[in-house]
Structures are given as C-alpha cells and as structure tokens.
Amino acid sequence: MPDNQDTPKRKHFGPTKVAQILPDVVKPIYKQKGDMLARMIAEWPSVVGEDFANVSMPARLQFPKEEQVGGTLYIKVYGAHALEISHQLPQMIERISVFFGYKLVADIRILQQG
Numbered sequence: 001m002p003d004n005q006d007t008p009k010r011k012h013f014g015p016t017k018v019a020q021i022l023p024d025v026v027k028p029i030y031k032q033k034g035d036m037l038a039r040m041i042a043e044w045p046s047v048v049g050e051d052f053a054n055v056s057m058p059a060r061l062q063f064p065k066e067e068q069v070g071g072t073l074y075i076k077v078y079g080a081h082a083l084e085i086s087h088q089l090p091q092m093i094e095r096i097s098v099f100f101g102y103k104l105v106a107d108i109r110i111l112q113q114g
Contacts, residue, residue, distance in 0.1 A: 040058045052085065055081040055085065056085060069103055071106065072108070078113050093105055
C-alpha cells in the first residue's frame with residue numbers, strides 16, 4: 001500500500017484568486033523596503049549624526065515605481081527644529097548616501113511634530 005506522503009499534490013488548473021497569490025509576489029518587495037527603513041531607524045544617529053538624530057526620526061521611505069534608489073524619506077522633526085533641519089536637508093541626504101553607499105534617498109520631506 002503506497003504511503004500518502006509520497007503521492008504528489010494535485011495541481012489546481014482553474015482560476016486562482018488574486019488574494020491567494022498577491023502576498024507571495026508583494027512580500028519580497030515590501031520586506032526589502034521595510035528592512036531599509038528599519039535599518040535607518042536603528043542606526044539613525046550613525047546615519048545623520050547626533051545633532052540631527054536628537055530632533056528627528058525617520059517615519060516612512062517611499063521609492064518610485066519598481067525602483068530601490070532615489071526614494072523620498074519622510075522624517076518626523078520635533079518642535080521648532082523643522083526650519084533648522086529644512087536648511088540642512090542636502091547635508092542629510094549626503095550623509096545617508098555615504099552611510100548606505102549609494103543614493104538611497106533623493107528627497108526628504110519633513111513631518112513636523114508638536
């Protein structure tokens with residue numbers, strides 16, 4: 001008598017629900033983007049320096065369609081530091097590029113926090 005574990009599973013040849021296959025397709029894309037943001041958050045003081053890190057925190061990282069470079073970083077900036085940080089954005093972008101070794105971020109948007 002054959003063992004049930006040795007029999008191959010039957011393939012489904014009919015239509016497949018998008019909800020069944022979408023997670024397998026999208027998960028690697030979101031995982032990679034999420035990993036970059038998680039690494040940036042974890043190492044924020046090393047990325048931009050203590051002065052910037054004391055008054056800001058990365059919130060979101062968005063990339064153009066099908067790209068992993070030249071993204072837009074949204075940072076939370078505390079209190080009245082938004083004006084000061086806005087003048088230093090090119091320097092922050094340069095520090096991020098040096099840290100990651102390529103131009104991960106092309107633009108930074110400020111989300112002012114109370």
